[in-house]
Amino acid sequence: MNDQMIKVLLIEDNPGDARLLQELLMDVPSVAFGLEQVDRLSSGLTRLQEDNFDVILLDLSLPDTQGLETFVTLYSRARNTPIVVITGLNDETVAIHAVQAGAQDYLVKDQVTGDVLVRSLRYAIERKRAEQKIREQAALLDIATDAILVRDLEGRILFWNKSAERLYGWSADHVLGETDELLYQHPLPQFQDAQSILFDQGEWSGELHQVTKSGEEVVVESRWTLMRDDDHKPKSILVVSTDVTDKKKLEAQFLRAQRMESIGTLASGLAHDLNNILTPVLATAQLLQIKFPHLDEHNRRLLKTMEINAKRGAALVKQVLLFARGVEGEQAVLHLEPLILETQHVMEETFPKSITTDTHLSPALWTMTGNATQLHQVFMNLCVNARDAMPGGGTLTIAAENVLLDEKCTQTNLDAKAGSFIKVTVADTGTGIPPGTLDRMFEPFFTTKEIGKGTGLGLSTVIGIMKSHGGFVTVSSDVGRGTQFDLFFPAVIAAKSEETNDPEILAGNNELVLVVDDEAAIRDSNKVLLEAYNYQVLTACDGIEALDLYIKHKDKISLVLVDMMMPVMDGEITISTLQKINPQVKIVAVSGLVSSSQTAGVANSAFLPKPYTAEELIRTVSQACRASLA
Ligand SMILES: Nc1ncnc2c1ncn2[C@@H]1O[C@H](COP(=O)(O)OP(=O)(O)OP(=O)(O)O)[C@@H](O)[C@H]1O
Numbered sequence: 126m127n128d129q130m131i132k133v134l135l136i137e138d139n140p141g142d143a144r145l146l147q148e149l150l151m152d153v154p155s156v157a158f159g160l161e162q163v164d165r166l167s168s169g170l171t172r173l174q175e176d177n178f179d180v181i182l183l184d185l186s187l188p189d190t191q192g193l194e195t196f197v198t199l200y201s202r203a204r205n206t207p208i209v210v211i212t213g214l215n216d217e218t219v220a221i222h223a224v225q226a227g228a229q230d231y232l233v234k235d236q237v238t239g240d241v242l243v244r245s246l247r248y249a250i251e252r253k254r255a256e257q258k259i260r261e262q263a264a265l266l267d268i269a270t271d272a273i274l275v276r277d278l279e280g281r282i283l284f285w286n287k288s289a290e291r292l293y294g295w296s297a298d299h300v301l302g303e304t305d306e307l308l309y310q311h312p313l314p315q316f317q318d319a320q321s322i323l324f325d326q327g328e329w330s331g332e333l334h335q336v337t338k339s340g341e342e343v344v345v346e347s348r349w350t351l352m353r354d355d356d357h358k359p360k361s362i363l364v365v366s367t368d369v370t371d372k373k374k375l376e377a378q379f380l381r382a383q384r385m386e387s388i389g390t391l392a393s394g395l396a397h398d399l400n401n402i403l404t405p406v407l408a409t410a411q412l413l414q415i416k417f418p419h420l421d422e423h424n425r426r427l428l429k430t431m432e433i434n435a436k437r438g439a440a441l442v443k444q445v446l447l448f449a450r451g452v453e454g455e456q457a458v459l460h461l462e463p464l465i466l467e468t469q470h471v472m473e474e475t476f477p478k479s480i481t482t483d484t485h486l487s488p489a490l491w492t493m494t495g496n497a498t499q500l501h502q503v504f505m506n507l508c509v510n511a512r513d514a515m516p517g518g519g520t521l522t523i524a525a526e527n528v529l530l531d532e533k534c535t536q537t538n539l540d541a542k543a544g545s546f547i548k549v550t551v552a553d554t555g556t557g558i559p560p561g562t563l564d565r566m567f568e569p570f571f572t573t574k575e576i577g578k579g580t581g582l583g584l585s586t587v588i589g590i591m592k593s594h595g596g597f598v599t600v601s602s603d604v605g606r607g608t609q610f611d612l613f614f615p616a617v618i619a620a621k622s623e624e625t626n627d628p629e630i631l632a633g634n635n636e637l638v639l640v641v642d643d644e645a646a647i648r649d650s651n652k653v654l655l656e657a658y659n660y661q662v663l664t665a666c667d668g669i670e671a672l673d674l675y676i677k678h679k680d681k682i683s684l685v686l687v688d689m690m691m692p693v694m695d696g697e698i699t700i701s702t703l704q705k706i707n708p709q710v711k712i713v714a715v716s717g718l719v720s721s722s723q724t725a726g727v728a729n730s731a732f733l734p735k736p737y738t739a740e741e742l743i744r745t746v747s748q749a750c751r752a753s754l755a
């Protein structure tokens with residue numbers, strides 16, 4: 126700023142005042158000022174559009190505008206240029222208002238000296254630049270993906286960026302001035318240590334378990350920096366935190382999976398050897414009974430005991446193998462409903478009356494391929510565990526529903542796959558499972574039950590059977606509240622179409638369908654469903670992307686499925702534009718609002734009202750595609 130000329134725009138209609146200011150500036154020896162004067166606000170605004178100025182000197186009473194309004198109009202059009210207001214002795218109040226509204230400073234006519242004027246102009250420019258810089262930095266902090274906050278030494282939050290809002294769910298308005306205790310469920314034991322390291326070394330970094338507004342637990346990698354004031358005294362703490370919740374979950378799952386795999390290898394090796402040992406023992410025990418038919422009662426009982434125990438050993442070995450290798454057994458297409466109702470029946474007959482059972486089966490559950498006996502075993506093992514977890518009674522819920530999993534689920538769960546599944550939930554209101562047990566409970570022989578009460582094979586059997594059914598299990602548990610196991614079985618949707626009498630018509634023939642919907646969840650589920658029925662699918666999130674894709678793949682696309690209510694370019698415009706590109710284009714219009722009459726006039730179109738079932742979607746698409754052949 127020093128070496129260059131400072132360009133000043135003076136908006137002042139009084140020639141005498143203008144003259145005076147000009148002369149004051151000329152007298153300054155160290156700085157060169159270039160002053161340009163206009164006598165109307167309107168001409169000032171025009172000049173500002175044509176040219177850049179470093180600072181504006183503004184008289185508030187001008188021929189075309191008066192008072193505070195003069196400032197407000199200029200300020201709204203010249204946000205980035207510092208403004209210094211000049212005013213007469215008697216209207217200083219207006220000038221003060223102007224400063225409150227964003228002017229950098231004000232000068233009173235007749236009291237201005239050269240020094241005062243120069244100082245005012247230079248400070249105005251500097252302050253404006255500093256303000257801009259701060260605004261830029263604040264904007265940068267807001268686009269950072271890490272949660273960034275500043276707290277004072279008492280823990281009160283002074284700064285809270287957008288990512289902190291996203292991560293914790295609290296808005297800046299709500300947390301500023303509050304203490305950061307709201308991020309913690311309990312006071313953390315390592316907090317004191319962290320603080321003393323921070324004061325000692327100026328920084329601390331480590332992992333913290335925190336809670337969000339909705340009570341969800343998040344794990345963050347947090348870096349703290351001690352900020353000091355000019356006297357080098359600690360003033361506040363800058364905290365930058367990265368959300369590692371998903372990463373941690375995956376890591377834990379990965380370790381568990383690795384451990385299970387090594388246990389599996391160990392178990393199957395051991396089982397194999399044990400089988401070789403037990404087989405001759407069992408054979409000998411049986412042979413001896415045949416060889417010595419006249420043995421006395423006592424000795425016969427000894428041999429019988431030997432035989433029974435060898436058999437028990439063999440059964441145990443078989444069960445361990447089941448965990449390691451999955452189970453064999455014939456599988457057929459089946460419905461889960463009767464199996465679940467049967468399990469419920471057994472529970473009601475045999476469980477204590479203090480346990481209430483609750484069963485929810487969604488209508489029209491998909492079918493799956495499986496072995497009924499083994500599946501029954503899975504449900505019983507989980508229900509028995511639930512019973513044991515509720516010694517004082519409670520509620521045991523079994524539920525089943527159809528679910529579509531998208532790629533997102535696979536990012537937080539190692540075992541999960543995208544696709545259509547039947548989800549069976551077994552939930553109890555019992556003791557819950559502490560984290561240490563949660564990590565190990567699927568291992569064979571892991572039990573927390575007294576000797577004789579549990580062998581620890583229940584859940585490992587569940588895993589073995591799930592494995593051989595191509596499914597997977599997830600668990601969530603709250604200590605003191607209860608536990609929920611979710612079993613996911615791959616659905617056989619195609620088999621369902623047998624019920625529609627005409628499977629050939631419903632299944633596609635590799636036709637390419639373009640699905641246009643602004644809701645990702647709907648796009649994903651439609652894609653999964655259509656692909657299960659042998660259609661190929663392209664997706665677009667709005668009309669513009671749809672047109673782009675349609676132009677690229679026009680020859681291959683058989684049908685376009687368009688949501689009528691989209692924010693960027695609505696369904697109607699999308700459809701009419703598609704028809705301009707190709708008058709023969711086949712359309713299925715989807716909407717919860719418009720009636721079919723709106724699309725009735727459109728050639729080659731069908732209408733699918735929301736909400737629709739999987740079958741309605743497939744049926745409409747298949748009919749529309751067939752129509753295109755006609
Ligand atoms: N619903 C549940 N609530 C609380 N803890 C559970 C629940 N299900 C399983 N567990 C814990 O997991 C452990 C292992 O369960 P698993 O079914 O494999 O063996 P077990 O029930 O101890 O013995 P087994 O099933 O062979 O009779 C249990 O001992 C228990 O600590």
Ligand SMILES: [Mg+2]
Binds near residue numbers: 506509510582583584
């Ligand atoms: Mg059990």
